[in-house]
Amino acid sequence: MKPLQILNEALRALNSNRLRSALTMLGVVIGIASVLLMLSVGDAVRSYIAKELAVLGSNQLIVQPGTPVEGGVRRRAGDTPNLTLDDARALAQLPSLRGAAPALQGFFQLHYGDANSNQTVLGTIPAMLELRNWQIERGVAIDERDVQSANRVAVIGSMLARKYYADRAPVGQVLRLDGQPFTIIGVLAGKGRTLDGTELGELTLVPISAMPLRLARPGLVHYISLQAHSAKHMDDARQDAEELLRDRHHITGDKKDDFVITDLASIAETGTSIATGLSVGLGVIGAISLLVCGIGIMNIMLVSVSERVREIGIRMAIGARPRDVLWQFLGEALVLCLIGGVIGLGLAALGALGVNSLDKMSVSLSTQHMAVAVGFASLVGLFFGYYPARRASTLLPIECLRQD
């Protein structure tokens, strides 16, 4: 029999028992739709995490004051500032580092004309924007002169700009920080969580010298942000920074560091591996549902074969070879799975639209996934349809004809 005739026969047979065909197909539809959705959601989560990680900047190290033990009580890292602007400057000179930027960070009430809100303010130097890969959406960034002269200028996050300056251009406006006027010179692009969990869109940047904070002595900073040249250089960069700081802080021999260097690449790695684990897990769930639907197909095909033994006998009598019978039933299983697969694809597309409408992440069905789904559907059909079809094809014609 030719493929077209196999298809023809398969459609006729499936059409003659519509309810059963539809129910069997439903299993395939759900199986394929879930595999597709799982793959796509896994991908979406991965790219979502990748996007979030991009806001953090790549190959980041962060230096914080250590955890001194005072009177037997271990204090929180960063509680006792001992890092200085000079430390930052020295670190910036290290060849294994792309840059180093000191930071003073605080929570202040900000006044924007009539409105006010409490926000995180980050005092830093221009290098910070480069290290973290923060872009300027409008206006300009803080520059070296602003830091040298302690100019009262500010760059605000995009969400603040949208919220408080919806009806006027933010650049050129004056906001009050701790009672002091700061001129807004730029707006940061993008949003997302930064390293310490602050929302980038709600951050306010000012020159570190203009930061209205008084620490124990001048020149102290909260932390220093570092960036290595590449992921490969993370260990070198870390080692160099550690040696330099030990030297500068006069820590010798086996005395403990009074600072902590955190490697943020490992955070990124954790995020990525969580995403990968998630998509593998989701894929396994999808695969199990396909397995279940495959068993359903095998079951129905076995019933179908035993119901149609007489038909098989008649076909054999008039000249159907074993392989014609094999292909007849395999064709039915295949067509069932392919139609189910295509409907499942449609369902998955609808599901993706549904997930997207939640606005949390963007799920899209790639052509690769569609190919995988259709390929999987036909594999399920071939695999689970083979045994019943093979059984039908090895029946003896006379035994089939004797059955009623």
Added chain:
Amino acid sequence: MALELMAPHPQGQMAATASRPKAPVLSLRGIRKSYRSGDVQTPVLHGIDLDVQAGDYVALMGSSGSGKSTLMNLMGLLDRCDEGSYTLQGHDVSQLSAAQHAEVRNARIGFVFQSFNLLKRMSVLDNIALPLIYAGRSRASARDRAERLLEQVGLGAMASRMSNQLSGGQQQRVAIARALVNEATLLLADEPTGNLDTQTTAEVLDIFERLNRETGLTIVLVTHEPDVALQAQRLVRLKDGRIAFDGHPQEQAHA
């Protein structure tokens, strides 16, 4: 060898009609067959020797359990014998594979059954065309030929009907058309009139008679009705798995 068997031979068939050569269409030698159910082996055929000549019209009779249906199934390659040889048109077919048997059935043998055995979900025309489809013909040419056969059995108007919408007599005529669509040399009919009334029985037998006379088709017909057997030129009566009589029907039919 199977391929040779499948070679087209329309002229051959006509020539056979004219001269009636004594070369047998089928030749059975020492055929034995028994059925096993559980541990019990029930012998059905005890060594059958039978030749059927080209153009023969043979009625096969016997009480139930005599083995006539079993013999018919062996002739139709629907079953395999335990012992003996089966030569069909000069070729030993007893050792062929299942697929080769299917090809021989498709090209050489037409079946007509008591219960018609048409495929219910198919139109009359598709039923007739199916053997051609299995022979590898295109759907269009198969339907074309099926249509001509349907005309010949007088059911040209029924082509697009589903087969189960026809009367018994009509279904049997469709089955005959299907049996002939591949230009079979041997027609095997297993109680073809068993489910038909007198009127349609006469119609069906008339078709057989005409096919045998006009095209030289070899027919082997299993029946238990003496009137039906009288239509044939030769009667073979089986008793307990052996041939008890082989001769002209009038000598034995009413015995």
